[in-house]
Amino acid sequence: MKLTFLGVCSALSVGYKNFQSNMLIESTNSKRILIDCGGDVRNSLHELDYGSSDIDAVYISHLHADHVGGLEWLGFSKFFIDKQQPKLYISQDQSARLWNNVLSGGMSTLEDSTASLETFFKVMPIQDQSFMWEKIQFQLIKVIHSYSNQQLLPSYGLFIQGAKLKIFISTDARFSPELLAPIYQQADLIFQDCETSAFRSKQHAHYNDLKNLAPNIKQKMWLYDYNDGQLPDALEDGFKGFITRGQVFNF
């Protein structure tokens, strides 16, 4: 199994260099699943010589545009050009909103029929917050991310049991050391979103908070989803480091 970071930066980052934090996982038999599909994804894929035809499936953690803004491109490209229907994995509580609140405005525009999410994607069932993809188990981990008028809008991170390593991808998560402690302990490698700006959005764990985690947790933690500007010395502070765009991890 191979995990490639197509992008490593925050939703608000600008410029061509680092792209928003989306990933690609490739199985041993060369099937590929996108982990989130944000507005940068057609360019971040292209930069690594991938296109829509290389994508077999997509996982969506939550509905912010840096995670779903590329789905119209992917769905239309697969439908009209590749004549394929990628598998779509999304938690049950977000599936209807993905179509009704995000995609239907642009995608329910077929000439002779009424399109739905199932027109473009093979929506796959997620039961007990878990699914299998290419014989690999993906466990959804509900993490605290945003609130809408005091109602939690979570993101769903992923705990994945690879052939060699167990990994945790936080997607977008506030600093929640108690909630995530069991997951941090179990994982061999942690991929943690990390805000680095002076301004705290409160939507993500901030570097200055993550710095206070126990050394044995930081020793297996890679940081991504950072902001534009100078980065602190993550190695000096006990982390594995900041991930760079295009970086690959075999697990």
Ligand SMILES: [Zn+2]
């Ligand atoms: Zn988000």
